[in-house]
Amino acid sequence: MPRVFSGIKPTGPVQLGNLLGALRRWVDDQHTADSLYCVVDLHALTVPQDPDILRRTSEELARLLLAVGIDPDVATLFVQSHVPEHAELSWVMECTAAFGELRRMTQFKDKSDGADFVSGGLFTYPALMAADILLYDTDRVPVGDDQRQHLELARDLALRFNARYGDTFVVPEASIPTVAARVMDLQHPDRKMSKSEDSPQGTILVLEPIDDAVRKVRRAVTDNDGEVRYDPEHKPGVSNLLAILGACTDTDPATLAERYEQYGPLKADTAEAVAATLAPIQKRYAELAADPGHTAALLRQGAEKARAMAEPKMALVRQRLGLLARG
Secondary structure, X not given: OOEEEEEEOOOOOOEHHHHHHHHHHHHHHOOOOEEEEEEOHHHHOOOOOOHHHHHHHHHHHHHHHHHHOOOOOOOEEEEHHHOOHHHHHHHHHHHHOOHHHHHOOHHHHHHHOOOOOOOHHHHHHHHHHHHHHHOXXXXXXXXXXXXXXXXXXXXXXXXXXXXXXXXXXXXXXXXXXXXXXXXXXXXXXOOEOOOOOOOOOOOOEOOOOHHHHHXXXXXXXXXXXXXXXXXXXXXXXXXXXXXXXXXXXXXOHHHHHOOOOOHHHHHHHHHHHHHHHHHHHHHHHHHHHOOHHHHHHHHHHHHHHHHHHHHHHHHHHHHHHOOOOOO
């Protein structure tokens, strides 16, 4: 089977866009690919973190991934910092990347603009992302549009390293979801739903009370012309509801639009679908939270599986580079 790798940062609560745009696809992929899923806690360090909060959110995120449906007996679920080869290969990738390549990364420009403190890690973290992917001979990487540039850099670095030192890394391909790849803010449908607290009424959190999530959908911004059609450019609010409903029900948004003549029924059905999607996840999360030792044991198991793949790859990289073999 092809190998798939993807990671998610433990910074802030998981919201509906993460679930529909990525995590549900991870659950499907684990049955058709050799899948590795990672809580990328090292990536979170690009900005200052409260240690207690980072530790707690990492545990909560791992628990949520299990609740969503990641099966640790099928996929490899682990925490990035539990596999030290990620950091080691990251340095190699930093030395393989050109300064100009890292400087052109759009996310660095966006996140550093106006910031009081910009860490060196924020500049170089695409190299760590490349290391995450290349360490496991990944064939396919499920990414959103906002990460496409970083995936292209990972491909370039793999090709460059292979050209210099011999065939070492698999060159990964991007896998972009077509339905609900970008779930938009319910109150500001011109921007992506995010974990930030800038728009609490426009963001649905996976673990928030179901009644609150339903209320947010019913109050979602639409427009004034009253026509239901899937047209993200001219009707972003209505199209966002259709995309959410489509992702929850595995139905094409444009096909769904043909079933509605008014916004009210569309909002009602979308709210019902969101509730039906979140309820079993929240139930399973509560069960896992009642036994935190179980999740910790599963993460140790996942890290052991990941290291069994990472260690020989890193040994090959060291050999290719001319680093002395460890005694």
